[in-house]
Structure formats: C-alpha cells, structure tokens
Amino acid sequence: MFIERVVHNVCDKIVKSKLLQCSVRLKHTKDLNEHRAKVMGRGLPERKPLPGVKSIILVASGKGGVGKTTTAVNLACAMKVIEPDKEIGLLDADVFGPSVPLMMNISGEPMLNDDNLIEPLLNYGVKCMSMGLLVSGENAVVWRGLMVMQALDRLTRHVAWGPLDCLVVDTPPGTGDTHLSLAQNLPIDGALVVTTPQSAALQVTKRGVNMFEKLKVPIIGMVENMSHAICTSCGTKNYVFGNTTKDNARQMGLNIIESFEVDQNMSDCINSGKPAIYALPDSIHAEKYRHLANKVFKYIDDKDKEQIKATEQ
Numbered sequence: 615m616f617i618e619r620v621v622h623n624v625c626d627k628i629v630k631s632k633l634l635q636c637s638v639r640l641k642h643t644k645d646l647n648e649h650r651a652k653v654m655g656r657g658l659p660e661r662k663p664l665p666g667v668k669s670i671i672l673v674a675s676g677k678g679g680v681g682k683t684t685t686a687v688n689l690a691c692a693m694k695v696i697e698p699d700k701e702i703g704l705l706d707a708d709v710f711g712p713s714v715p716l717m718m719n720i721s722g723e724p725m726l727n728d729d730n731l732i733e734p735l736l737n738y739g740v741k742c743m744s745m746g747l748l749v750s751g752e753n754a755v756v757w758r759g760l761m762v763m764q765a766l767d768r769l770t771r772h773v774a775w776g777p778l779d780c781l782v783v784d785t786p787p788g789t790g791d792t793h794l795s796l797a798q799n800l801p802i803d804g805a806l807v808v809t810t811p812q813s814a815a816l817q818v819t820k821r822g823v824n825m826f827e828k829l830k831v832p833i834i835g836m837v838e839n840m841s842h843a844i845c846t847s848c849g850t851k852n853y854v855f856g857n858t859t860k861d862n863a864r865q866m867g868l869n870i871i872e873s874f875e876v877d878q879n880m881s882d883c884i885n886s887g888k889p890a891i892y893a894l895p896d897s898i899h900a901e902k903y904r905h906l907a908n909k910v911f912k913y914i915d916d917k918d919k920e921q922i923k924a925t926e927q
C-alpha cells in the first residue's frame with residue numbers, strides 16, 4: 615500500500631503541477647515487483663471506454679526503430695486530412711522514449727481545464743499528448759512497472775480527449791508493461807503491426823502478434839516499413855533488408871496493408887516536425903498514408919456495423 619501510495623502521489627504531482635524534476639527513488643524494488651506481479655495477476659480487468667472517444671487504434675511492433683512513431687504520426691495526420699470533420703487524437707504511449715512531440719512539432723506545458731483534465735496540444739488538427747510534454751526524458755527512463763501503468767492511466771483518463779472519432783496510440787518497442795496495461799484497460803478496436811523486412815525484426819514482430827492474440831486485441835494488418843530502397847540514378851529496387859515480409863505475414867495470417875520504401879525525405883520530414891503527409895503531399899509516401907488512413911476508417915466502420923448488427927439480434 616505504501617509503495618502504491620508513493621507511486622500514485624508521484625503521478626498526481628506530475629499531472630497537477632507538471633513537475634519537470636521528478637526525483638522519486640523507489641527504495642523497495644522487491645516490494646514493488648511483488649505488488650506489480652499481484653496487480654497484473656488479477657486477470658483482465660474491465661476495459662472501460664475513454665469518455666468521448668469512439669475508437670482506439672494501436673500502432674505497435676515488438677521491435678524498436680522500425681518506424682512505429684513515423685507510422686502513427688503520419689496515420690493520425692492522414693486521417694485528419696482525408697476526413698477533416700472527424701476529430702483525431704494521437705497518444706504517445708512511449709513513456710520511456712517519447713518522440714511524438716518532436717515529430718508533431720509540439721512543445722510547451724499542457725494546461726489543466728476546469729475539470730482538472732489535461733488539455734491535449736493541437737497541431738495539424740490532431741490532438742496530441744505525450745509524457746515528453748510532462749516530464750523530461752531523463753526522468754522518464756527510470757519508470758517501470760506500476761509507475762508506467764499509473765503514467766498511462768494519467769495519459770488516457772486524465773486528458774480531455776473527447777470528443778474524438780479515433781485515438782491513434784503510438785507504443786514503445788517490446789511486449790511489456792505498456793502493451794499489457796493498454797490492452798487490459800482500454801477497449802482497443804485494433805492494432806496495426808509495423809515491421810521491417812529483416813528476419814530479426816520479423817521474428818520479434820511474431821512475438822508482438824502472439825501477445826495481441828493472447829490479449830484479445832484484433833490485428834488490423836501489417837505495415838511494412840523500409841521495404842526496399844530505390845536507386846536514385848537508375849530507379850532499381852534494392853531489397854537491402856531482404857524480401858520475406860510477404861511470406862512471414864502469410865504465416866502469421868496477416869495482410870500487408872501498405873509497404874513504405876526507405877526514403878531520406880521521409881526521415882527528414884518527420885524529424886523536423888513536419889510529417890510527409892503535409893510536407894510532401896504529392897509524394898508516394900503521402901499517397902500511401904492516405905490509403906492506410908482509408909483502410910483504418912473502413913475497418914472502424916465495418917466493426918461499428920458488426921456491433922450494431924450484434925446488438926440488434
């Protein structure tokens with residue numbers, strides 16, 4: 615109880631005063647681990663909807679550095695571009711290494727509204743929230759277990775997300791506390807699995823897919839990133855990382871919804887805070903992100919129709 619109270623207070627302080635120096639040292643690591651195992655061992659709690667949020671889509675992969683955040687950022691922006699009347703949100707659930715603020719070009723301390731909820735920051739018409747806006751990166755990396763769960767609770771239930779048609783959630787690499795916590799606590803409509811073609815990445819991706827199956831999170835499909843490079847002089851496609859994604863996707867029973875080649879412009883755009891969908895709207899990448907956004911909208915639509923049908927029967 616003591617540890618839980620300490621963790622709770624720490625998170626509350628961060629949210630309320632947006633402290634940039636979080637100097638908590640948890641002394642009883644053993645107690646914390648035991649408590650965490652107990653909490654996680656209670657089985658699947660009820661997945662409570664986020665007030666005012668119609669659907670939630672995860673962007674995930676077991677592997678790091680494959681382009682999850684690039685995909686999540688461009689997807690959220692593309693959804694806003696093709697359906698400007700819809701409200702889209704982007705949650706950076708990577709509390710260890712948040713990169714949404716950089717890629718969405720957002721900064722500054724978020725404000726609290728009259729209901730004591732954090733107001734998301736808006737850019738490119740997308741409502742964004744990230745731990746990177748609340749604590750400095752150095753502090754975020756010490757967070758583990760329960761603290762991660764508390765932090766995610768604050769980023770989801772203590773943010774004024776609604777009204778939202780879709781919340782896109784960028785997740786950290788791995789298959790750890792964050793994924794478990796999100797899948798256990800939120801009604802996730804579907805996950806997009808991002809991978810690169812290297813066999814190492816595909817192996818780890820399989821672990822991620824297994825995790826989602828166990829957690830009963832439906833997988834919308836696979837996004838292959840950095841599929842190949844095109845020679846700038848002769849236009850030849852070079853499969854520098856191999857060309858086995860299709861076979862692996864088939865084995866996992868997944869469709870590849872879209873493939874994105876390696877492109878320096880993509881990287882330059884996203885790292886300068888102007889996603890390709892806006893910086894290079896006529897590029898092949900922007901077109902593919904619009905296609906991906908369309909697929910996600912259709913997936914959500916079909917799911918809604920199925921639910922309506924099920925309740926009518």
Ligand SMILES: Nc1ncnc2c1ncn2[C@@H]1O[C@H](COP(=O)(O)OP(=O)(O)OP(=O)(O)O)[C@@H](O)[C@H]1O
Pocket residue numbers: 677678679680681682683684685708711713785786787839840874875876877878880881882884885
């Ligand atoms: N198709 C692409 N072409 C060129 N560069 C890309 C492409 N996709 C992503 N990148 C670059 O690769 C790097 C890693 O991308 P990103 O941060 O999106 O990966 P990630 O999976 O979110 O990483 P992490 O696991 O650390 O969160 C970034 O610098 C990004 O600009």
Ligand SMILES: [Mg+2]
Pocket residue numbers: 682683684708713784785786
């Ligand atoms: Mg990332």
